[in-house]
Amino acid sequence: MLLRSGTAFGGLLLGGCDRLSRSPTFEGILASADSLTYRVQRLLVGNALAREFTPAELSPVFRSNGTDDPDTDEYNALRENGFVDWRLMIGGLVARPLALSLAQLRALPQRTQITRHDCVEGWSAIGKWSGVPLGTVLDLAQPSPAARFIVLYCADELEEGDGGYYESIDLIDAYHPQTLLAYALNDKPLAVGNGAPLRLRVERQLGYKHAKYLMRVEAVADLKVIGRGKGGYWEDRGYAWYAGI
Amino acid sequence: MIPGTMAATAIKRHTLPTRLLHWVNALCVFLVLMSGLNIFNADPRLYWGQFGAITDKALLTIGSPGIPGWATLPTWRDLATARHWHFFLAWVLIFSSALYLLISLFGGHVRRDLLPARSEIAPSHIAHDLWNHLRLRFPTGEAARRYNVLQKLSYLGVIFLLAPLILATGLTMSPGFDAACPWLLTLFGGRQSARTLHFGAAMLVALFIVVHLTMVVLAGPLNEIRSMITGRYVLPAAKSE
Numbered sequence: 366m367l368l369r370s371g372t373a374f375g376g377l378l379l380g381g382c383d384r385l386s387r388s389p390t391f392e393g394i395l396a397s398a399d400s401l402t403y404r405v406q407r408l409l410v411g412n413a414l415a416r417e418f419t420p421a422e423l424s425p426v427f428r429s430n431g432t433d434d435p436d437t438d439e440y441n442a443l444r445e446n447g448f449v450d451w452r453l454m455i456g457g458l459v460a461r462p463l464a465l466s467l468a469q470l471r472a473l474p475q476r477t478q479i480t481r482h483d484c485v486e487g488w489s490a491i492g493k494w495s496g497v498p499l500g501t502v503l504d505l506a507q508p509s510p511a512a513r514f515i516v517l518y519c520a521d522e523l524e525e526g527d528g529g530y531y532e533s534i535d536l537i538d539a540y541h542p543q544t545l546l547a548y549a550l551n552d553k554p555l556a557v558g559n560g561a562p563l564r565l566r567v568e569r570q571l572g573y574k575h576a577k578y579l580m581r582v583e584a585v586a587d588l589k590v591i592g593r594g595k596g597g598y599w600e601d602r603g604y605a606w607y608a609g610i
Numbered sequence: 611m612i613p614g615t616m617a618a619t620a621i622k623r624h625t626l627p628t629r630l631l632h633w634v635n636a637l638c639v640f641l642v643l644m645s646g647l648n649i650f651n652a653d654p655r656l657y658w659g660q661f662g663a664i665t666d667k668a669l670l671t672i673g674s675p676g677i678p679g680w681a682t683l684p685t686w687r688d689l690a691t692a693r694h695w696h697f698f699l700a701w702v703l704i705f706s707s708a709l710y711l712l713i714s715l716f717g718g719h720v721r722r723d724l725l726p727a728r729s730e731i732a733p734s735h736i737a738h739d740l741w742n743h744l745r746l747r748f749p750t751g752e753a754a755r756r757y758n759v760l761q762k763l764s765y766l767g768v769i770f771l772l773a774p775l776i777l778a779t780g781l782t783m784s785p786g787f788d789a790a791c792p793w794l795l796t797l798f799g800g801r802q803s804a805r806t807l808h809f810g811a812a813m814l815v816a817l818f819i820v821v822h823l824t825m826v827v828l829a830g831p832l833n834e835i836r837s838m839i840t841g842r843y844v845l846p847a848a849k850s851e
Binding site for chain 1: 640641649650652653655657660661662663664665666680683684685686688689690691693694695697698700701783784785786787788789790792795801802805823
């Protein structure tokens with residue numbers, strides 16, 4: 366009798382939780398914990414650096430995840446030419462919109478760091494990244510005081526016809542010294558599987574924030590008008606915007 | 611009344627904060643375990659060290675289809691929703707556990723009811739209690755007024771060892787928190803070691819729940835459950851030999 370009522374209670378609980386999981390209002394209540402996490406972490410973490418590792422600690426293989434080849438006509442044309450015609454467009458709420466080639470980015474002061482990449486799924490890989498700090502590029506473009514977020518637009522579509530991949534970060538992460546526009550992984554130019562020619566490194570957040578195949582960087586005041594309004598491809602599909610946890 | 615028998619003695623067993631927080635925690639722990647299993651299914655492998663991915667050697671791999679849906683929250687594969695549940699409940703548990711600790715440490719619950727007396731932790735005493743439990747002979751009468759030493763040690767273990775370990779290893783998995791407390795990575799030997807320890811400690815909590823519920827059923831479920839709801843507990847009478 367007891368076992369049966371226990372099972373019945375369990376079934377009721379599970380069914381109830383499943384129903385709650387499907388309710389947008391309840392999802393909103395659960396997601397309110399995200400903003401608490403964001404605020405507490407910003408307070409506790411401040412501008413602290415992510416741990417950097419030694420070359421001996423590198424993962425033997427740095428796996429590719431998500432899109433491993435954008436395979437669009439536009440991207441294929443750029444790739445065939447060794448990305449010499451590729452330009453990173455920097456615009457939005459900035460005083461000086463820019464179009465930077467890979468050579469111009471490489472000519473800027475570079476930073477190299479060995480850091481851990483954490484996927485939301487649970488795995489981690491350690492890689493050596495070289496690139497130009499995003500803050501350096503933003504200083505050239507001079508965002509206006511109205512800018513609150515940096516949005517990164519990518520060349521890939523994870524699902525065809527579902528809108529391109531994009532991501533966004535706040536200005537604290539955008540100007541963090543380890544936040545890079547990275548063009549090299551483990552001393553080699555970024556492979557297509559890892560986001561050639563340029564990807565974001567935002568070391569204190571999970572992998573889906575590290576947008577690959579960068580095409581455009583925009584300073585904006587509001588994320589609601591972009592995509593489905595949640596600040597990123599996976600965010601629009603239910604994942605948290607702040608992925609420091 | 612039959613001559614020679616005594617009326618059952620009813621005592622007040624648990625204080626209101628203990629009872630209230632027991633049920634808040636019971637619900638949250640169930641759900642946080644189940645949402646954790648859903649998260650685990652996103653990469654059902656455990657590694658050791660600073661890194662670990664499908665291209666690396668795993669300590670443990672749970673083959674497809676992973677943990678069955680009836681044990682996960684939600685019952686279908688949904689990493690985003692499971693993470694929302696998990697972190698929301700983690701916050702609730704942080705607040706409810708802090709409240710419990712505050713009340714229990716300063717209110718005397720830990721000292722009075724949970725800390726075993728010196729005589730109780732003598733190996734012979736523990737062995738004796740263990741033997742009685744294995745024969746399903748539980749304390750009766752006056753001896754049932756207080757937790758026995760096996761109860762005390764398992765409650766203390768969950769509260770002061772497993773819960774802090776789960777919290778600390780959980781925080782070590784956060785790339786943001788790692789930047790603030792890199793010593794956590796040193797302490798646990800890396801994010802992937804912390805993930806494995808987090809899973810292991812959670813499984814020990816699940817084991818505790820199984821044993822705990824079994825003991826409730828064996829010790830008299832109505833009396834036990836009532837004592838955790840209203841506080842009224844009837845001391846089990848000694849069985850006549």
